[in-house]
Amino acid sequence: MGDFDRFVTTLAGIRTPTIGGRDIDLIAKSRRGTIIHIGEKFRKLPMESKERFVDMLVDLFSFDVTSDQSTKLWNEILNLEEVGDLLKSLDSEFKKFNTDQRIAIEKESIDLATHELLEIERELEQYLSKGANLGEEVLVAIQTIYMCRIVLEVVKQHIEKKRAIDKTAIQVQVVVLAALARLDSFRRRKTSKQWIYDGLTALSILLSNEDVQALIESSSTESHAC
């Protein structure tokens, strides 16, 4: 989780417009160019700014904050030199898309995020054969990433089914963001193990939900039929 580009792609990317792939036709060329340009700027940020941004983003989910405090923290992020302006530009560009385009972007962002999570998951999976050397924290990290991936796939199905990015889709993605941010927060020694367990529990509860179970089962039946 230490790589910034991967972190941003996975964490921020969930809600950040990304362009390319099969839905490309839906998005106007000029706007696509603008967003690619913003993405490039993001990648070229000095390491110090990137680190500060991620650190503050992690803080948003790492402590028991009231909604006022969370708004304050988010405003501080928006005021971060360089990063703040880029985030504002992205937000403003995102608002210009119509519903279909937003859905396409959202789905593609989820694909990107799940792909990144899968790669991290595969890297961590090798620790499962380590026997006595497998640490509890590593196991929780593997479980969190795996469940985040499954939950995101469910969100994508939900969006496809509803043809909308509704409140549920957004709330569930926040749970995913929080679980991932808490993992990184633990790595940064900002929080205790209990916090990563809390993130994992929130994901478990989501996955135990009967509606979610039904979605997973229907998707599994469809994939077997194919």
Next chain:
Amino acid sequence: MRHFIDTGILLGKVLEDDDFRDVSEEFFTGFHYGELEIVHQVMFDLESMVQEEANIILLDFLRFCPVMKLKNLNKDEAKANIRTAFGKIKRAERMKHSGIKDEVKEMLYRAVDEGTLIETVKGLHIGLPRRIRDKVSGCLGVDVILLMSGVANGEAEEETKAHIVQELAAFKGTFGEHDDHDRRILSGLALECWKGSDIEFFTYDKPFFEGYKKMWSAYTGQILEPCRRLTFMYINPHNLSAGRTAFTPPKSQ
């Protein structure tokens, strides 16, 4: 006087006195700690504790029987290996509750049958049985007090909460094994006291109880005034209805 119960006690009662999958019917109706108000996102805490214990068992299992090794065995051999490995798992201090070990073992057996061992380890989550969910939800009713998420609105209370959290954060000692979590519970309780209630809080978490007493030794001034209305009751985990030790902070002069 309001009575709160540490969810650890609730879990202990649910999972230790009764089997994990077979909770006695009279537990919730027969609970005798006065007015039963369950603290701090009960279901969430229960799930979290079960998850943690399941992981401790799983880690022990993986020590004796790496999951990658099982993949190369036929079903019967894999199950025999699982059975042997589970036989070696000794009850550790953090494995407090019966039933969870068997539940994890059965999940692994099912995974062998379905060819989903790795996925089961990665996605291991033991949802509470439906009966427990329903009973806890029924108990909570409409007046549930969710200490952390249900804090009252209003600027003054926000300030008070911030003050309480700040004072607790300033205390250099530790409370329980899960220090952050225990501080959160304590700040929630303190806020409830500030809103005008006298509270008895039952816990079987000795480090938490001792930490609270130490905090009182350290603070002799006016800080955390609301906590003066809070009484901590230590419950012996081996005999839930006996061996209580109460700690009531000194009243202000």
